[in-house]
Amino acid sequence: MRRIISVLLENEPGALSRVVGLFSQRNYNIETLTVAPTEDETLSRLTVTTTGPDRVIEQITKQLNKLVEVVKLVDLTEGPHIERELMLIKLKATGSQRAEIKRTVDIFRGQIVDVTSSVYTVQLAGASDKLDGFVQAIGTSGVLEVVRSGISGIARGEKVLSL
Amino acid sequence: MELLSGADMLIRSLQDQGIEYIYGYPGGAALHIYDALFRQDEVKHILVRHEQAAVHMADGYARATGMPGTVLVTSGPGATNTITGIATAFMDSIPMVVLCGQVASTLIGEDAFQETDMMGVSRPVVKHNLSVRHPSEIPEIIRKAYYIASTGRPGPVVVDIPKDMTAPNERFEYAYPKKVKLRSYNPAIRGHAGQIKKAVDMMLAARRPVIYAGGGVILGKASSQLTELVRKLGYPITNTLMGIGCYPASDKQHLGWLGMHGTYEANMAMHHSDLILAVGARFDDRVTNATEKFCPGARIIHIDIDPASISKTIDADVPIVGPVDAVLKEMLALVKDSKKEPDAEALASWWKQIEEWRAFHGMRYETSPDVIKPQEVVEMLHRLTNGDAFVTSDVGQHQMFAAQYYKFDKPNRWINSGGLGTMGFGLPAAMGIALTHPDDEVLCITGEGSIQMNIQELSTCNQYKLPVKIINLNNQALGMVKQWQDMNYESRHSHSYMESLPDFIKLAEAYGHVGIRIDRKEDLEPKLKEALAMKDRLVFVDIQVDRFEHVYPMQVARGCMKDMWLSKTERV
Ligand SMILES: Cc1ncc(C[n+]2csc(CCOP(=O)(O)OP(=O)(O)O)c2C)c(N)n1
Ligand SMILES: [Mg+2]
Numbered sequence A: 001m002r003r004i005i006s007v008l009l010e011n012e013p014g015a016l017s018r019v020v021g022l023f024s025q026r027n028y029n030i031e032t033l034t035v036a037p038t039e040d041e042t043l044s045r046l047t048v049t050t051t052g053p054d055r056v057i058e059q060i061t062k063q064l065n066k067l068v069e070v071v072k073l074v075d076l077t078e079g080p081h082i083e084r085e086l087m088l089i090k091l092k093a094t095g096s097q098r099a100e101i102k103r104t105v106d107i108f109r110g111q112i113v114d115v116t117s118s119v120y121t122v123q124l125a126g127a128s129d130k131l132d133g134f135v136q137a138i139g140t141s142g143v144l145e146v147v148r149s150g151i152s153g154i155a156r157g158e159k160v161l162s163l
Numbered sequence B: 001m002e003l004l005s006g007a008d009m010l011i012r013s014l015q016d017q018g019i020e021y022i023y024g025y026p027g028g029a030a031l032h033i034y035d036a037l038f039r040q041d042e043v044k045h046i047l048v049r050h051e052q053a054a055v056h057m058a059d060g061y062a063r064a065t066g067m068p069g070t071v072l073v074t075s076g077p078g079a080t081n082t083i084t085g086i087a088t089a090f091m092d093s094i095p096m097v098v099l100c101g102q103v104a105s106t107l108i109g110e111d112a113f114q115e116t117d118m119m120g121v122s123r124p125v126v127k128h129n130l131s132v133r134h135p136s137e138i139p140e141i142i143r144k145a146y147y148i149a150s151t152g153r154p155g156p157v158v159v160d161i162p163k164d165m166t167a168p169n170e171r172f173e174y175a176y177p178k179k180v181k182l183r184s185y186n187p188a189i190r191g192h193a194g195q196i197k198k199a200v201d202m203m204l205a206a207r208r209p210v211i212y213a214g215g216g217v218i219l220g221k222a223s224s225q226l227t228e229l230v231r232k233l234g235y236p237i238t239n240t241l242m243g244i245g246c247y248p249a250s251d252k253q254h255l256g257w258l259g260m261h262g263t264y265e266a267n268m269a270m271h272h273s274d275l276i277l278a279v280g281a282r283f284d285d286r287v288t289n290a291t292e293k294f295c296p297g298a299r300i301i302h303i304d305i306d307p308a309s310i311s312k313t314i315d316a317d318v319p320i321v322g323p324v325d326a327v328l329k330e331m332l333a334l335v336k337d338s339k340k341e342p343d344a345e346a347l348a349s350w351w352k353q354i355e356e357w358r359a360f361h362g363m364r365y366e367t368s369p370d371v372i373k374p375q376e377v378v379e380m381l382h383r384l385t386n387g388d389a390f391v392t393s394d395v396g397q398h399q400m401f402a403a404q405y406y407k408f409d410k411p412n413r414w415i416n417s418g419g420l421g422t423m424g425f426g427l428p429a430a431m432g433i434a435l436t437h438p439d440d441e442v443l444c445i446t447g448e449g450s451i452q453m454n455i456q457e458l459s460t461c462n463q464y465k466l467p468v469k470i471i472n473l474n475n476q477a478l479g480m481v482k483q484w485q486d487m488n489y490e491s492r493h494s495h496s497y498m499e500s501l502p503d504f505i506k507l508a509e510a511y512g513h514v515g516i517r518i519d520r521k522e523d524l525e526p527k528l529k530e531a532l533a534m535k536d537r538l539v540f541v542d543i544q545v546d547r548f549e550h551v552y553p554m555q556v557a558r559g560c561m562k563d564m565w566l567s568k569t570e571r572v
Helices: A017-025 A054-066 A097-107 A128-138 B006-016 B028-036 B053-063 B083-091 B119-127 B135-150 B193-205 B215-219 B222-231 B264-272 B324-337 B344-362 B372-382 B397-405 B426-436 B457-462 B479-488 B504-510 B521-533
Strands: A003-012 A032-038 A043-051 A070-075 A081-092 A110-116 A119-126 A142-147 A152-155 B002-005 B021-025 B044-047 B069-073 B095-104 B130-131 B158-160 B170-173 B211-213 B235-240 B254-258 B275-279 B299-304 B318-321 B391-393 B442-446 B469-474 B516-520 B539-544
Touching: A003 A017, A003 A054, A003 A152, A017 A043, A017 A054, A017 B021, A017 B119, A032 B469, A054 A070, A054 B021, A081 A097, A097 A110, A097 A119, A097 A128, A119 A128, A119 B211, A128 A142, A128 B069, B002 B006, B006 B135, B021 B135, B021 B372, B021 B426, B028 B095, B028 B158, B028 B504, B044 B457, B053 B069, B053 B083, B053 B130, B053 B426, B053 B457, B083 B095, B083 B119, B083 B158, B095 B119, B095 B135, B095 B299, B119 B130, B119 B158, B119 B521, B130 B135, B135 B158, B135 B170, B158 B318, B193 B299, B193 B324, B211 B222, B211 B264, B215 B222, B222 B324, B235 B264, B254 B264, B254 B397, B264 B344, B299 B324, B372 B469, B372 B521, B391 B397, B391 B426, B397 B469, B426 B442, B426 B457, B442 B539, B457 B504, B469 B504, B504 B516, B516 B521, B521 B539
Parallel strands: B021 B044, B021 B069, B069 B095, B095 B158, B130 B158, B211 B235, B211 B275, B235 B254, B275 B299, B299 B318, B391 B442, B442 B469, B469 B539, B516 B539
Antiparallel strands: A003 A043, A003 A070, A032 A043, A081 A119, A081 A142, A081 A152, A110 A119, B002 B170
């Protein structure tokens, strides 16, 4: 099963490489990884998505917790949560394609954020499967470039991950 | 407040941390630090001949005393030479601080002379590493390094120190912090009371219990608590190679150690048990054999300071995260207060079964009228030193024989690289102990392969007059490799012979020591006595032992705990 693990990390040089190194040393998967400072500048928030049997996931959270610079973590997939990913996608857009693309972007509630005579750049946010669905709907032949942010997530309701 | 340079602050911090000895080797990036060392005499520096040996020395000291060891080296090759030593300490959770010089911060990233990214290189084999970014941080970083190295599950900590951080002309206010603040590092200080209660209930209800203790008992200084609990319950106990000495080997409740080369009775008892109390052990592959066949009828209670050790390879029914000494103490109190007693009848029949196993095999080997058996050398050493020596070892058959036939009744006396299996560990580890234990016997039981991996340290031993007794069980082969080739590769001895061995006697003499060669059985006892009688000399005893001996018992690969070879021809 896919898991989303959200980590509060000391915002120190080298801390991120410890997290990434741990995954490769112990042969764990990383599907996506995002990291940025939080409102408290001494902390970074890191979100990693991974897959594996329950025993491996348990090891991943324990091994992450063991890193001296990991302050706190939560497996978001254990409870109700919201997950979002941002995609920027550059599409070939000439002639009749332009109207077609515009319609599809509207259906997926995306935005065209840059336009040239032959190219549309589209921004789309949502759960990862929605982004996959958009690319499928457009058809890969029209896609020039795709940039995805990787997943960010947050728990629903009152629950917060903070100090 | 005092004003000190970074280098002086570093040395003062070591003094304030109570560090008596550091082991190291100088070089460009560490020269400011070496100058600061020169101008004081509280912290004593031991100059090794190779940086790997400095780390093993610090490691041997740490294993014997439970105190963190300290190493000082320069950048680049000095730092990379420590890696095997650091990895050795990491695998066995040994507390240690390794101070590494680094090129000046202004040069980092420019492929400067002797620049190596030591933070990156060491990262997978350290508990933590820290880099100095301003000289004024040095006292706090040193305090943190020792704190992290020696609390929770201990381990090595590397401190990377760019040369400009120790420059003599810049001075800062010095104060050694009394406390460490680390919001992200909080090792458990006690176990969960509910879990402990549940565990005790299970233990008292067990019919075929066994206690399986590991190196964590020694690291956690919990031998006395463990011994008291085990005696109170009357249950059988086995321990891992790393746990040797955590419970007296001469006691009748002790089944010897378990696993790949463990005793028949220990492996049998584990396999047939209905309850395993694992204390500070990590169900490593050299213990469990095939995990899917591991102890099918046993429920498992697992106590460890490191949550990640629990249910890593074998699922625990009752996990208890906490310091082993505190948890065992609570368990003992509950056992004493409990109205329930262990089922005497069940326990008696369990012991009867175990005694049958013990009688069936026990530890034994075939003696010969003329060839010296490595096992008998170890047995004789045990007798001649009253079982009271510090014994370090290297890796191979000699290591297994030493662990099997020297019966340790005390913790911290059996010193070996269990997790990484580092040949070359034995001599420098023995040096670290000899330096700080001048009144104790320190033996290094080694092989002619392993000893040559750090043989240059004979020079250090001469400089500091370290009277280690090197017992070279010379089988003229990489014996353990050869044994595997005998068993799995139809005796194709690919590169497992040691050809062109040096004359170890002359070699020892060249380094200023005494060398004794033993190749006749009748000389064994008198010459060992002669060697041991030379209290203040290093003696290199080169003993020609049986070249064809194998280590038994040996678990059958990919089998369960009880599948073993008991000799070259007996398989159970
Ligand atoms: C640094 C290192 N290299 C290789 C090995 C693999 N190895 C394990 S035991 C062994 C043979 C050791 O020979 P020796 O020291 O003579 O001991 P013996 O088995 O003959 O008693 C080897 C090569 C190792 N453990 N460590
Ligand atoms: Mg040998």
